[in-house]
Amino acid sequence: xxxxxESMAFKRFHRNNIEDMSDMFYECTSLxxxxxxxxxxxxxxxxSYMFHGCSSLKELNLINFNTNNVKEMNxxxxxxxSLEKIxxxxxxxxxxxxxxxxxxKCSSLKExxxxxxxxxxxxxxSKMFMKCSSLKExxIxxxxxxxxDNMSYMFSECSxxxxxxxxxxxxxxxxDISYMFSECSxLKExxxxxxxxxxxxxxxxxxxxCTSLEELNLxNFNTNNVxxxxxxxxxCKSLKExxxxxxxxIDVYNMCKMFFGCSSLKKxxxxxxxxxxxxxxxxxxxxxxxxxxxxIYNFNFNNVYEIQNxxxxxxxxxxxxxxxSQVDLFITMIGTFEQCSEELLIIDEFNxx
Numbered sequence: 215x216x217x218x219x220e221s222m223a224f225k226r227f228h229r230n231n232i233e234d235m236s237d238m239f240y241e242c243t244s245l246x247x248x249x250x251x252x253x254x255x256x257x258x259x260x261x262s263y264m265f266h267g268c269s270s271l272k273e274l275n276l277i278n279f280n281t282n283n284v285k286e287m288n289x290x291x292x293x294x295x296s297l298e299k300i301x302x303x304x305x306x307x308x309x310x311x312x313x314x315x316x317x318x319k320c321s322s323l324k325e326x327x328x329x330x331x332x333x334x335x336x337x338x339x340s341k342m343f344m345k346c347s348s349l350k351e352x353x354i355x356x357x358x359x360x361x362x363d364n365m366s367y368m369f370s371e372c373s374x375x376x377x378x379x380x381x382x383x384x385x386x387x388x389x390d391i392s393y394m395f396s397e398c399s400x401l402k403e404x405x406x407x408x409x410x411x412x413x414x415x416x417x418x419x420x421x422x423x424c425t426s427l428e429e430l431n432l433x434n435f436n437t438n439n440v441x442x443x444x445x446x447x448x449x450c451k452s453l454k455e456x457x458x459x460x461x462x463x464i465d466v467y468n469m470c471k472m473f474f475g476c477s478s479l480k481k482x483x484x485x486x487x488x489x490x491x492x493x494x495x496x497x498x499x500x501x502x503x504x505x506x507x508x509x510i511y512n513f514n515f516n517n518v519y520e521i522q523n524x525x526x527x528x529x530x531x532x533x534x535x536x537x538x539s540q541v542d543l544f545i546t547m548i549g550t551f552e553q554c555s556e557e558l559l560i561i562d563e564f565n566x567x
Contacts, residue, residue, distance in 0.1 A: 216242040220270075223249040236260045236286065241267035248274070256280040262312070263289040272322075273299045281305050288312040288338070293319045300326065308332040314364070318344040326352065333357045340364040340390070345371045352378070360384040366392045366416070376426075377403040385410045392416040392442070397423035404430070412436040418468070419445040428452045438462045444494065448474040455479065463487050470494040470520065473502055481507035489513050496522040503529050511535040527553040 219242060235258050239245060245268050255261075261284050265271065271294055279302075281287075287307070291297065292315045300323065307313075313333070317323065318341045326349070333339075339359070343349065344367050352375065359365075362385070369375065370393050378401065385391075388411070395401060396419050404427070411417075417437070421427065422445045430453060437443075443463070447453065448471045456479070463469075469489065473479065474497050482505060489495065495518050499505065505528050515521070525531065531554060 216245065218244055220244050221247040221249075224251070224253045230254045230256055233257055234260045235264050236262040237266065238264050239266075239268055243267060243269050246270050246272070250276065250278060253278065254280070255284075257283060259283055260286040261290050262286040263292060265290060265294055266292045267294075268297075269293060269295045272296050275301045277301050277304050279305065281307065281310075283309060285309050286312050287316050288314040289318070290316050291318075291320055292316070294323075295319060295321045298322050298324060303327055303330055305330060306332070307336075309335060311335050312338045313342050314338045315341045315344070317342060317346055319346075321345055321347045324348045324350065328352075328354055329356060331357065333359065333362075335361060337361050337387075338364045339368055341367040341370070343369050343372055347371060347373045350374045350376070355379060355382055357383065359388075361387055363387050363413075364390045365394050366390045367396070368394050369398055370394070371397040372401075373397060373399050376400050379405045381405040381408045383408060387413065389413055390416050391420055392418040393422060394420050395424055396421070399423060399425045402426050402428065407431065407434060409434060410436070411440075412438065414440055416440070416442045417446050418442040419448065421446060421450055422448040423450075424453075425449060425451050428454060430456055433457060433460055435460060436462075437466075439465065441465050442468045443472055444468040444470040445474065446472050447476055448472070449476075451475055451477045453478060455481070458484065459486055461486065463489065463492075465491060467491050468494045469498055471497045471500065473499050475501040476505075477501055477503045480504050483507075483509050485509045485512055487513065489515070490517065492518055494518070494520040495524060496520040497526065498524050499526075499528055500524070501527045502531075503527055506530050506532065508534060521550060523552070524550050525554055526550070529553060529555055531555060 240263060266289050287310050297320050313336050323346055339362050349372055365388055375398055391414055401424050417440050427450055443466050453476055469492050479502055500523050
């Protein structure tokens with residue numbers, strides 16, 4: 215930690231036997247300038263958190279960095295919150311396995327060129343661009359993601375991104391895509407047509423807070439191994455329709471807030487949903503104020519123990535078919551039908567009409 219230093223120069227830094235540069239400038243919060251003109255990195259293996267917390271750095275020129283042997287770049291520029299420009303065009307990332315939090319919280323970064331990045335050996339991209347809140351566009355179509363198993367929070371809170379094209383990504387190894395696009399509030403277009411989700415376990419909060427997203431095509435999604443779908447579409451207030459007819463939910467145990475605040479959704483067909491293992495379903499449709507049709511006839515609530523506020527604020531919903539469930543359970547739960555229409559008809563085994 216070097217909180218008082220504003221500039222550094224390595225003009226006579228000729229050592230070539232260093233393998234570990236992790237945390238080298240860790241939380242040098244006053245550092246504004248670094249001269250790497252004679253910096254030798256040819257044998258370095260670990261650059262993790264190298265510039266972590268260098269919150270005063272506005273520009274970094276790393277064009278002379280030799281990264282041929284580097285395996286760890288996780289957190290390398292984490293919390294470089296003033297960084298506006300970064301030149302990493304000569305980076306060789308062929309051997310890098312961990313890119314977790316690499317650019318996380320670089321909140322002033324407006325553009326980044328990653329066209330040279332070789333990601334064939336990367337297995338962790340979790341939070342890679344999280345909170346890059348000034349980034350308006352990003353081209354990562356060249357990324358080879360065939361070995362990546364963690365993409366959770368990857369673009370979370372990239373609040374100015376309007377579109378992301380991941381159509382050529384190979385995601386067959388991915389297990390965690392939770393909160394991957396969460397709070398991408400300007401995102402209007404996302405191409406996931408080639409996403410292979412056969413090994414994914416968690417889709418928790420995946421699109422949560424994507425308030426500008428109007429369309430979403432997930433017809434290719436394989437959810438056979440998914441266990442968590444809570445908050446998956448939470449606060450997607452511009453989403454008008456969504457086809458989930460291909461969703462297999464047999465192993466899912468958490469659907470809490472799954473459609474929370476989806477205030478533009480008019481109808482939702484969940485007739486294929488199996489909730490036999492679901493424990494938590496509270497606030498699932500909370501604030502779905504435009505919802506007129508909802509098919510959950512097949513829902514089995516036998517294992518559910520949290521149902522609070524499930525239909526809260528579904529003010530346009532005229533009919534709910536609960537004939538395959540225990541209605542008494544709903545009646546005792548706080549706020550289940552609060553702020554719903556007075557005309558709401560609840561169909562159950564005792565009230566079939």
